[in-house]
Amino acid sequence: MAFLENHIAVVTGAGSGIGRAIAAGYAREGARVVLLDVNEGAAAEAAKEIRDTGGKADSFALDVTRREDCVALGKEIAGKIGQVSILVNNAGIARRNGMLGADEAVIKDWEDVIAINLTGVFNVTHAFLPQIRAAKGRIVNIGSIQSFVHVRTPSSPAYTASKHGVLGFTKALxxxxxxxxxxxxxxxxxxxxxxxxxQTRATNPELAKTFIAHTPLGRAGKAEDIVGPAIFLASDLSAYVTGSIVMVDGGYRAV
Structure with missing residues (x-):
């Protein structure tokens, strides 16, 4: 039996990267996956890939910063597809700018990053919570090594604050x-x-080298590296695990 059979799983930011990989992994484990992304075309393409390989997938456009849209879509999915039992809050952006730049840029970065990375997690969770509670379901939030540390790279106070917030929200909930x-x-x-x-990797290869030099496994991660832990946390394999964070960082925080 597949680990996620009979589950309906919603994944935000599922049009690319980690979210897309998790959605495909959940589908392989038997879940019906609902892919949400602000880029409707990317989400639809990812859902089609899942269906083409025999999985069950639907897609919808969603801007997680729009609370009313989150609520409306939650109701639409419940009506059209069924009761959601797994929610993955993955949608996010990263801007590695500090506090000492032009005021307009500093303020915009803060507002945009917090709106998507933290308030967006609240918005989507709040919208789907009635279904998750009814199903005795599971929520998986995507934090970061920056849920704990401010990494030694170009400054990113907004991103660091947002990911600290995601971990705090996870524990409180x-x-x-x-x-x-x-x-x-x-x-x-x-x-x-x-x-x-x-783009950062292409224009600033030294940044990648800095991360990898501090990583015991000596390589960057791939989106697929997140899939196994995401399946574990969404499945009955983790039946006695809650309020925790599973680090998938190649050992970065160990040294």
């Missing part, structure tokens, strides 16, 4: 919902090669 049988956990990726950081 786990404590609140545990008695209802709902489990809430996070994954902490290290340096993962995705479209999100492709």
């Amino acid at each position: 786990a404590a609140e919902l545990g008695k209802e049988g709902v489990r809430v956990n996070a994954i902490g990726p290290g340096f993962i090669e995705t479209p999100l950081n492709a």
Whole structure:
């Protein structure tokens, strides 16, 4: 039996990178996957790839910063597809700018990063929570090594703050919902090669070298490296795990 059979799983930011890999992995494990992304075409393409390989997948456009849209889509999915039992909050952006630049840029970076990476997690979770509670389901939030540390790369206070917030939200929600049988956990990726950081890797190869030099496994991660932990946290394999974060960082935080 597949690990996620009879589950309906919603994955945000599923049009590319980690979200796309998790959606495909969940489908391989028997879940019906609902891919959400602000880029409707990318989500539709990823869903088609899943269906072409025998999986079950649907896609919808969603801007996680729009709370009313999150609520409306949650109701639409419940009506058209069924009760969601797994939610993966993956949608996010990264901007590695500090506090000492032009005021307009500093403020915009803060507002955009917090709106998507932290408030977006709240918006989507709040919208799907009635279904998750009814199903005694599972929530998996994508944190970061920056849920703990401010990495030694170009400054990113907004990103660091947002990912600290995701971990705090994960723990608070786990404590609140545990008695209802709902489990809430996070994954902490290290340096993962995705479209999100492709431009940075291309224009600043020294940045990648800095991360890898501090990583005991000596390589960057791939989106597929996140899939196994995501399946574990969404499945009954982790039936007694909640309020935790699984680090997938090649050992970055060990040294």
